[in-house]
Each structure stands twice: as structure tokens, then as C-alpha cells.
Amino acid sequence: MVKNARRNGLTRRLLLAAACAGVAGLGGMGRAWASEDATDLVEQLTGSRPTASARVRLTMPSVFPNGYTVPLMLEVDSPMTESDHVAAVQVLAPRNPLVEVATFRFTPASGLARVSTRIRLAEPQHVVAVAELSDGTLLMAKAWVEVATNGCA
Amino acid sequence: MFTPAPRVQAPSIAAKGQVIQVKTLIAHPMETGLRHDDEGNIIPRKIIHRFACRYDGEVVFSVDLHEAIAANPYLEFYVRASKSGRLEFTWEEDGGGVYGVEHYLTVT
Numbered sequence: 001m002v003k004n005a006r007r008n009g010l011t012r013r014l015l016l017a018a019a020c021a022g023v024a025g026l027g028g029m030g031r032a033w034a035s036e037d038a039t040d041l042v043e044q045l046t047g048s049r050p051t052a053s054a055r056v057r058l059t060m061p062s063v064f065p066n067g068y069t070v071p072l073m074l075e076v077d078s079p080m081t082e083s084d085h086v087a088a089v090q091v092l093a094p095r096n097p098l099v100e101v102a103t104f105r106f107t108p109a110s111g112l113a114r115v116s117t118r119i120r121l122a123e124p125q126h127v128v129a130v131a132e133l134s135d136g137t138l139l140m141a142k143a144w145v146e147v148a149t150n151g152c153a
Numbered sequence: 154m155f156t157p158a159p160r161v162q163a164p165s166i167a168a169k170g171q172v173i174q175v176k177t178l179i180a181h182p183m184e185t186g187l188r189h190d191d192e193g194n195i196i197p198r199k200i201i202h203r204f205a206c207r208y209d210g211e212v213v214f215s216v217d218l219h220e221a222i223a224a225n226p227y228l229e230f231y232v233r234a235s236k237s238g239r240l241e242f243t244w245e246e247d248g249g250g251v252y253g254v255e256h257y258l259t260v261t
Contacts, residue, residue: 069223080233093221097187101221104230109213111172111233118223120185152187152221 038128038142041094050130050140056089058129060143067121067151074104076113076131076139086113088132095125097152120151157181157201159254161242166259167234175206176229179244179252185220201226203245208258209238234260 059073091101124146159179186198205215240256
């Protein structure tokens with residue numbers, strides 16, 4: 001089992017390198033992956049700079065035994081009216097082989113900008129949530145999650 | 154052949170203006186396309202890449218899912234009850250498969 005996991009890990013790394021090379025020409029994705037700073041990463045992906053905000057709450061366990069199914073709870077404070085609501089929240093795992101996790105799209109009819117799901121994490125890292133409000137403002141939050149096993153192999 | 158089985162849990166009756174919780178789950182392996190079989194060949198990607206919840210025909214909540222969503226994708230979200238109508242849930246799989254569930258909500 002251990003041997004098997006190790007083999008998969010190596011394969012993943014090779015794939016990552018290949019993927020990096022493949023997308024390096026497309027909007028600096030390759031650089032984004034190398035960056036440790038979440039704000040820079042989001043700026044490279046979206047073209048605008050997010051503001052860290054306490055209105056975005058990303059709740060995840062700080063330590064979790066496996067990376068296959070890590071609980072994620074996300075909530076953004078918003079009146080959720082036609083003129084002022086959360087349009088979307090993108091979740092990123094910068095140290096996963098594939099950075100994007102999910103994009104949740106809300107409408108005023110959602111009532112609450114709150115969602116729960118379960119995600120895969122390859123290694124201990126900051127998970128990043130970027131909320132886009134109806135006026136275009138980007139708000140950001142992150143949560144440190146320490147996983148003991150690779151959930152992406 | 155594996156057939157994903159979607160499930161939805163939501164109230165059947167709600168007061169007008171009430172925000173209801175909706176829980177959905179679909180049994181699906183969410184194959185990432187990063188894994189290899191015993192012969193070393195890549196197992197092709199097959200994931201649910203999109204989920205949508207329509208309320209009386211309008212999309213009220215949707216999700217773009219990527220490879221990092223865990224197997225058997227679970228989603229818990231909210232909908233504001235405004236009028237009696239059908240909640241339709243759809244999951245779109247790589248390769249064109251679409252799975253759906255309907256749930257009728259009575260608003261008093």
C-alpha cells in the first residue's frame with residue numbers, strides 16, 4: 001500500500017511538471033503555481049487583486065487524517081438582494097496538482113451565501129476562497145489545513 | 154456499468170421568504186484523470202463537472218466542480234422559498250451524462 005502510494009506520488013509530480021510546461025504560455029498559470037502568496041495567485045488567475053476580508057469565512061479542520069474527503073464550509077456575509085449579493089465564490093488549493101477546486105455561483109434567490117462540501121487535498125496547505133460580489137469586488141479568505149495523506153494520488 | 158445515484162434532502166413545505174437548507178449527494182467516483190491502472194495507463198478523467206439547482210425553471214444555485222471535489226460529491230446550500238414550485242437538480246458528467254432529481258416545494 002505504501003509502495004503504491006509512493007509510486008502514484010511520483011507520477012503525480014511528473015504530471016504536474018508536464019502540466020506546468022503545457023500551460024506556462026497561458027496567462028502565467030505556471031508562475032501562479034510556484035507562488036506561495038495567495039493574493040498573487042488570485043491576481044494572476046483573475047486579473048484583479050482581492051482584499052482579505054472577515055466577511056468571507058472558510059471553515060475547515062486545521063488537521064485532518066486523510067486528504068480524500070476534507071470537509072469545507074464556506075459563508076459570505078451578504079444581504080443577498082438584487083443590488084448587493086455574492087455572485088460567486090471560487091475555491092483554490094494552490095498546492096494541489098490541479099489548483100481549482102470549485103466555483104459556487106449564487107443568486108439573490110439563494111437567500112444565503114453559504115455552502116458545504118468535501119474536497120481532496122494533496123498536501124498540507126492554505127486553502128483559498130475568493131468571493132466575487134455583485135459590484136465586482138473581490139474578497140478573500142484562507143484556511144490552513146494539514147492533511148496526513150495525499151488525497152489526489 | 155456504474156450508474157450514479159443522486160439524492161436530495163429538502164423540506165417539502167416552507168413559509169414564504171424562509172431560507173431552506175438543501176442537501177444533495179450523488180454516488181460517483183470522480184475519477185481525476187491523474188491516476189494509473191495496474192498496466193501504467195492513465196485512467197481517463199470522468200467527473201461530475203457541473204451541478205445546478207433550478208427553482209421554478211430559474212437557476213438559483215450552481216457549481217463548477219473540478220477534480221479536487223471528493224468522490225460522491227456532497228453539496229449543502231440554501232434557497233429562499235418564494236412560491237410553490239419545482240426544484241430541479243441536475244448533475245452533468247464528463248462525456249455528456251446528465252442525472253437529475255426533482256423535488257416539489259409548497260410555499261404557504
